[in-house]
Amino acid sequence: MSIDTRLNELGIELPAAAAPVAAYVPVVVHGGLAHVSGQLPFVNGELVKGRLGENVTLDDGVAAARACGLMILAQLKAALGSLDRVERIVKLGAFVNSTGEFDGQPKIANGASELMAEVFGEAGKHARSAVGVPILPLGAAVEVDAIVAIRD
Numbered sequence: 001m002s003i004d005t006r007l008n009e010l011g012i013e014l015p016a017a018a019a020p021v022a023a024y025v026p027v028v029v030h031g032g033l034a035h036v037s038g039q040l041p042f043v044n045g046e047l048v049k050g051r052l053g054e055n056v057t058l059d060d061g062v063a064a065a066r067a068c069g070l071m072i073l074a075q076l077k078a079a080l081g082s083l084d085r086v087e088r089i090v091k092l093g094a095f096v097n098s099t100g101e102f103d104g105q106p107k108i109a110n111g112a113s114e115l116m117a118e119v120f121g122e123a124g125k126h127a128r129s130a131v132g133v134p135i136l137p138l139g140a141a142v143e144v145d146a147i148v149a150i151r152d
Contacts, residue, residue, distance in 0.1 A: 003083035006119060015042060015070055017078040021137065027079035029150065036075050036146040038095065040138065041067035049139040052132075053102030056141045061104075065094060065111030068144035072112070073119065080150060087149040089116045089126040095143040098132040105130040112144045 007014065018039070020026055028035045041048040041064035048064040050056040056064070069092075077083050094109035096102075109130035116124035136143050 003086065003119065007083075010118060012070070012119070014074040014077060017074040018042065018071060026075045029079065032149060033090070034076060034079060034146075034148040034150050036072050036148065038093075038137075038143040038145040039068045039071035039075065040136075040140045041065065041142050042071065043067050047138060048141045050141050051097045051099060051102075052104065052108060052141065053099035056097075058104060058107060061096065061108040061141060062111035064140075064142040065096075065108050065144060066115050067111075068094075068142055069112035069115040072144060072146045073115075076146075076148060083119075085150045085152075086120060086123070087151050088123045089120060090147040090149050091127040091129075092116070093145045094128065094130040095133050095136060096130065097134070097136045097139075097141050100132075102132060105132050108142060109144070111142075 024037055026037050052061045092112055096105045096108045109128060113128060
């Protein structure tokens with residue numbers, strides 16, 4: 001089954017791949033890996049801003065991480081031409097804009113992690129880091145980057 005078919009089955013429509021906001025490229029393919037730059041969470045075309053433990057709820061944080069995951073998929077599709085070239089999601093890095101007291105970063109990161117498993121099955125299960133940070137670009141609540149093994 002193609003990944004596009006799988007996305008349709010899941011009712012997932014990918015957003016348009018976002019343009020970089022600074023001096024970098026969204027995806028670098030090298031040595032059988034696609035390195036995806038950190039992606040920000042856009043829900044209904046709006047950037048999800050704020051801080052977990054302050055003015056962003058746990059559920060909104062999980063949804064923001066999922067939105068980052070959707071943008072990762074959109075960037076991969078734009079760079080590779082097809083998500084069928086994805087062999088495995090190797091690693092996700094989740095950065096959560098959070099207060100010093102908030103310790104739910106792993107729960108937030110699950111928004112992106114669970115999406116990858118839904119879309120790619122076993123090949124979507126990956127290594128991960130989930131860290132709290134005091135600020136993210138543009139005031140975003142979450143940012144997620146990825147390393148992905150690809151087929152030629």
